[in-house]
Amino acid sequence: NSGFLVVYANNGWKPVCVNVFTHKVTNNLCRFMGFDTPGKFQLIEKEQSAFGRMSTSKKDCSHVYVNCGQPQCGDRPLATKSDSSLEMIPSPGLNPWTVSFLSDGKFVCSGSLVHPKVVLTSMSCGVSILTGKGYNTALAGQTMKTEFGWSPHAQFRRLVKFNIIKGTRIVIGLLDAPFKLTDYVRHLCPGPKSWTPSGIICQTSGSSDETWSDSYPFMIAGKCGEVASENYELCSCQDDEVTNPQCLNEVETVGVDTNDWSGALACPDKKGRYYAVGLKTNSDKVSRFQNLVSPEISNKLHGVLQMLVGISSDIPEDSCHHRCKSGLCCDETMMCDGHWDCHDGSDEQDCKVEMPWPLCTSVNSTSCQCPQDYGKCGNNICIPIERFCDGSVDCVDGTDEPSGCDTCLARTRFKDPSLICDGKRDCENGEDEAPRMCGCPQNTFVCSDLSSGDENEECEPMSRLCDGRMDCSLGSDESPDMCIKLESGQRSESALIPRKSNDGYLWIRYKGAWHKYCATNWTDRKSEGICTVLGFSGLAMSQTVSPNRKVVDIKYLETGIQSPQCSLIYIICRQ
Numbered sequence: 001n002s003g004f005l006v007v008y009a010n011n012g013w014k015p016v017c018v019n020v021f022t023h024k025v026t027n028n029l030c031r032f033m034g035f036d037t038p039g040k041f042q043l044i045e046k047e048q049s050a051f052g053r054m055s056t057s058k059k060d061c062s063h064v065y066v067n068c069g070q071p072q073c074g075d076r077p078l079a080t081k082s083d084s085s086l087e088m089i090p091s092p093g094l095n096p097w098t099v100s101f102l103s104d105g106k107f108v109c110s111g112s113l114v115h116p117k118v119v120l121t122s123m124s125c126g127v128s129i130l131t132g133k134g135y136n137t138a139l140a141g142q143t144m145k146t147e148f149g150w151s152p153h154a155q156f157r158r159l160v161k162f163n164i165i166k167g168t169r170i171v172i173g174l175l176d177a178p179f180k181l182t183d184y185v186r187h188l189c190p191g192p193k194s195w196t197p198s199g200i201i202c203q204t205s206g207s208s209d210e211t212w213s214d215s216y217p218f219m220i221a222g223k224c225g226e227v228a229s230e231n232y233e234l235c236s237c238q239d240d241e242v243t244n245p246q247c248l249n250e251v252e253t254v255g256v257d258t259n260d261w262s263g264a265l266a267c268p269d270k271k272g273r274y275y276a277v278g279l280k281t282n283s284d285k286v287s288r289f290q291n292l293v294s295p296e297i298s299n300k301l302h303g304v305l306q307m308l309v310g311i312s313s314d315i316p317e318d319s320c321h322h323r324c325k326s327g328l329c330c331d332e333t334m335m336c337d338g339h340w341d342c343h344d345g346s347d348e349q350d351c352k353v354e355m356p357w358p359l360c361t362s363v364n365s366t367s368c369q370c371p372q373d374y375g376k377c378g379n380n381i382c383i384p385i386e387r388f389c390d391g392s393v394d395c396v397d398g399t400d401e402p403s404g405c406d407t408c409l410a411r412t413r414f415k416d417p418s419l420i421c422d423g424k425r426d427c428e429n430g431e432d433e434a435p436r437m438c439g440c441p442q443n444t445f446v447c448s449d450l451s452s453g454d455e456n457e458e459c460e461p462m463s464r465l466c467d468g469r470m471d472c473s474l475g476s477d478e479s480p481d482m483c484i485k486l487e488s489g490q491r492s493e494s495a496l497i498p499r500k501s502n503d504g505y506l507w508i509r510y511k512g513a514w515h516k517y518c519a520t521n522w523t524d525r526k527s528e529g530i531c532t533v534l535g536f537s538g539l540a541m542s543q544t545v546s547p548n549r550k551v552v553d554i555k556y557l558e559t560g561i562q563s564p565q566c567s568l569i570y571i572i573c574r575q
Contacts, residue, residue: 019062040066042064117179149343196223377399463511505569
């Protein structure tokens with residue numbers, strides 16, 4: 001809420017530099033950014049500013065340091081701007097005033113924050129908390145329920161005092177310290193006196209199965225119950241007694257269990273700021289709320305709130321050995337026992353652990369080695385080799401119990417990974433040097449890359465590809481689709497498996513190398529045969545083309561006999 005005033009322009013933040021500034025502008029800026037007013041400002045010469053002489057279009061001007069008030073009550077900086085009152089998907093900051101009350105770390109009921117240091121709830125919720133006689137805390141800023149850990153936006157405070165508003169079922173609770181107001185934690189504004197919302201969509205919020213801060217919208221119809229009394233109720237359009245014609249446009253809601261919700265009915269004004277207008281005090285009547293805005297109730301509420309904020313309450317001494325944030329007490333036996341008793345694991349922090357087995361010794365910057373007769377876990381802890389594949393997981397990542405325990409490769413990988421792919425066969429079947437795992441040298445291929453059903457995993461020289469002899473068990477190294485292709489470019493692609501095309505010049509692969517085919521006395525019948533062996537339905541067109549550059553004589557490669565002048569063949573096959 002304080003700092004130098006900067007603006008974003010030309011892809012960067014720059015300090016505002018002016019000769020004149022006013023309190024009116026300061027207050028407008030503070031309100032615009034969600035802070036209370038009045039604000040203060042100070043003009044600081046550029047030379048003395050934290051930004052120094054950062055580029056500015058004016059030669060003689062000053063930077064502006066602004067101090068605004070605290071974040072505004074009832075504001076939801078992270079909520080969606082359009083139809084935010086209808087938003088049903090729990091998200092951070094949607095109901096930043098929602099608090100969950102916990103006793104010894106266990107959830108009891110929900111309430112609302114009405115001051116950074118004061119919470120509002122119903123008498124039934126307050127009684128449930130007090131009768132538990134536990135260590136009571138209030139949680140705010142947390143949206144989703146997780147198995148472990150708290151959000152970085154979560155805040156906890158201790159509940160130290162409760163006061164009942166005389167003649168009502170309204171309970172005010174005092175915290176040991178104020179919540180820090182953030183985008184995720186805000187307090188509701190006190191309801192304006194005598195304001196009776198009608199035809200307005202308001203919200204209640206509380207804890208559900210999956211979230212700490214769920215919400216439920218109600219369209220408020222107006223007063224109900226003993227309307228002549230200051231203690232009247234506010235009814236939603238769901239109430240059976242309501243006949244308000246505005247309820248014809250009632251918002252559709254989904255089923256939410258609100259029995260443990262004892263917080264405020266939050267209603268927005270025209271500017272979108274939310275006020276504590278009512279309170280859910282009866283779990284049996286989810287459609288009715290105790291009003292907080294009649295003059296008598298409002299005065300009582302304001303008086304108790306001011307009294308609580310103004311007094312210094314004695315905080316009972318806590319004799320717990322270790323107190324979790326949530327309020328759960330951990331005794332000495334629960335500390336450093338390898339089990340998270342606190343939701344955030346604070347009972348297992350800074351523990352001295354004696355490891356039964358050694359860490360591996362660093363060999364270089366990327367690897368380390370275990371002692372003889374030890375194997376290495378994934379976290380670099382060494383365990384005795386006899387514990388490998390003994391049916392009991394000793395490594396936290398389970399690397400001592402891999403699939404294929406009975407293989408030489410698995411045992412070698414665990415005992416000494418440096419033996420894998422080192423060029424020497426340590427396993428009888430050579431699986432520790434298998435090309436599929438270690439890769440093949442340049443200008444070689446693996447038959448299983450040509451055909452998924454081929455079991456030959458050896459690295460074969462590229463010169464054996466399309467050399468007239470089958471080296472792969474399924475003959476894939478001599479198959480037509482591996483040795484013949486149609487390609488329209490002047491140069492052939494170097495991919496191991498040729499791209500299938502139905503038109504182009506005829507190319508053949510000979511001893512691993514691709515050559516444009518050049519022939520004499522070529523016929524359409526031969527082109528038809530090419531289309532057939534390549535898997536196409538037939539020939540669409542065939543044409544011989546005189547080469548405009550020197551081409552390799554394929555026949556010469558095989559026989560050493562030079563052919564007469566030949567022609568290239570361009571073929572188009574039917575799909």
